[in-house]
Amino acid sequence: MLDPCSSVAVLAVSVIAFVTTYLTIPPLATWLKQRGVVGVDIHKLNKPKIPEMCGLSILAGLTVAAFASSQLLSVHSREIVAFLGTVLIAGTIGVIDDIRTLSPRLKPVLTTIAAAPILLLGTYDPHPVFPLVGTIRLTILYPFLILFAIAVPANAVNMLDVLNGSMSGTLVIVSLALGVVLALSGKAAAASLALALLGSLLAFYLFNRCPARVFAGDTGSLAVGAAVGALAVIGSIEAVTIVALALYIMNAFYGLASIGRLYERREVRSRPVRLRDDGLLEATADKDAPVTLTRLILAEGQLHERQIVHIMLLLTVVSSALAVLASLLPEVL
Amino acid sequence: MRLFALTGLVAFVCLSVIFGIFLLIRFVMFILPSSLTEFRIVTDILRILLALALAYGWLRLWKTITDWYFWRSVGIVKTDQD
Numbered sequence: 001m002l003d004p005c006s007s008v009a010v011l012a013v014s015v016i017a018f019v020t021t022y023l024t025i026p027p028l029a030t031w032l033k034q035r036g037v038v039g040v041d042i043h044k045l046n047k048p049k050i051p052e053m054c055g056l057s058i059l060a061g062l063t064v065a066a067f068a069s070s071q072l073l074s075v076h077s078r079e080i081v082a083f084l085g086t087v088l089i090a091g092t093i094g095v096i097d098d099i100r101t102l103s104p105r106l107k108p109v110l111t112t113i114a115a116a117p118i119l120l121l122g123t124y125d126p127h128p129v130f131p132l133v134g135t136i137r138l139t140i141l142y143p144f145l146i147l148f149a150i151a152v153p154a155n156a157v158n159m160l161d162v163l164n165g166s167m168s169g170t171l172v173i174v175s176l177a178l179g180v181v182l183a184l185s186g187k188a189a190a191a192s193l194a195l196a197l198l199g200s201l202l203a204f205y206l207f208n209r210c211p212a213r214v215f216a217g218d219t220g221s222l223a224v225g226a227a228v229g230a231l232a233v234i235g236s237i238e239a240v241t242i243v244a245l246a247l248y249i250m251n252a253f254y255g256l257a258s259i260g261r262l263y264e265r266r267e268v269r270s271r272p273v274r275l276r277d278d279g280l281l282e283a284t285a286d287k288d289a290p291v292t293l294t295r296l297i298l299a300e301g302q303l304h305e306r307q308i309v310h311i312m313l314l315l316t317v318v319s320s321a322l323a324v325l326a327s328l329l330p331e332v333l
Numbered sequence: 334m335r336l337f338a339l340t341g342l343v344a345f346v347c348l349s350v351i352f353g354i355f356l357l358i359r360f361v362m363f364i365l366p367s368s369l370t371e372f373r374i375v376t377d378i379l380r381i382l383l384a385l386a387l388a389y390g391w392l393r394l395w396k397t398i399t400d401w402y403f404w405r406s407v408g409i410v411k412t413d414q415d
Contacts (some may be wrong), residue, residue, distance in 0.1 A: 029340055074371070100352055130354050130355070130358065131351050131354065131355070132351070132352070132354075132355040133354060133355055133358050133359075136358065138377065140373070140377060141374075141375050141377050141381060142380070239350070239351075242350055243347045243350050243351060246343055246347045246350065247343065249346070250342075250346055250395065250399075253392050253395070253396070254396065254399060257392070257393075257396050268397045283403075283407055285407055291399060291400065291403050295403070296339070296399060296402075296403055297335070297339060297408050298334075299402065299403045299406035300334065300335040300338075300406045300409075301335075311335075311336065311339065314336070314340070315340065315343045316342060318340055318343050318347070319343055319346075319347050322344065322347040322348070322351070323347070326347075326351045329351070
């Protein structure tokens with residue numbers, strides 16, 4: 001458990017991340033829109049053009065918060081540098097993907113590069129802790145698994161950034177759960193980074209929720225996914241993070257299993273959902289379309305985009321609560 | 334009904350991860366003990382390969398349950414609309 005002084009510092013870092021992200025979004029969105037960096041909101045009848053790549057504001061929030069964290073906590077600065085390095089590399093790959101679309105096979109490979117700061121700085125413990133099981137020794141293999149620990153959440157988060165507020169809203173809940181788990185285990189630096197992520201994402205959600213005024217783009221989704229993976233490794237909460245990210249894992253696996261390979265949303269001809277004339281979304285009955293999470297939610301009938309995201313938020317509350325409970329389970333093996 | 338089914342599905346996935354890891358590690362450790370070979374790395378790789386195979390089996394089970402729920406629900410909705 002964190003001491004009162006560290007708790008205040010961790011909360012201050014979260015507020016700093018929130019304020020930085022909140023203040024940088026409007027000027028960044030205006031600047032991007034003026035330069036034509038926009039994406040079409042395909043789930044609206046009037047198809048508005050929304051500024052893309054506004055995930056750069058999340059990167060700004062996390063960068064400022066990371067420096068604040070190192071000043072306020074003045075411990076484990078290597079962990080903070082490794083976290084920030086991972087996020088910035090993943091964000092850079094996202095920028096490249098936003099400007100010039102990367103192939104669906106190249107993107108996951110490139111995101112493994114984001115694991116480099118963690119590996120180079122050695123900010124990991126090769127003895128991951130599992131609920132009920134306790135510590136497992138993976139001295140030699142663990143560094144290789146870190147590549148997946150960063151690339152998988154980065155790309156899974158990228159795959160669920162399909163509706164207004166779906167990525168930012170659900171990850172606010174996930175980062176809160178991870179922050180609670182890290183705070184309960186007394187890991188001040190990692191907890192501050194989790195709450196910095198929460199602060200940044202909450203500020204972003206206010207602009208990204210339905211009807212969205214900004215899009216994160218691959219810049220934001222890859223960076224935020226890599227941030228969650230980095231937290232799991234740096235904080236040694238791998239299994240807990242997997243449980244919290246259940247929704248993302250389900251969505252990614254269902255999509256991959258339906259298509260049978262890695263794919264880019266744009267290249268899927270059979271659409272999983274369709275926009276009706278009344279502005280509601282409904283699942284298509286196309287057998288070739290992937291059974292994504294959104295399509296699954298729409299299986300029992302049409303809904304408004306906002307209602308779908310609310311269901312996603314509710315389901316994330318369930319998975320995050322189970323993740324926190326899992327972290328408290330005693331070792332029985 | 335929709336919320337109930339989806340919450341049940343997410344809870345099933347989460348609980349199968351939590352208890353699945355426990356059973357998986359216990360099973361893998363039991364059939365592949367540390368004394369299996371004199372090289373730790375070989376045992377570790379075999380353990381991870383077996384664990385991945387079992388985890389893939391679970392993922393297929395999730396997919397089967399999801400597909401059943403999805404196509405059944407879509408079928409009911411389409412029948413109602415017709």
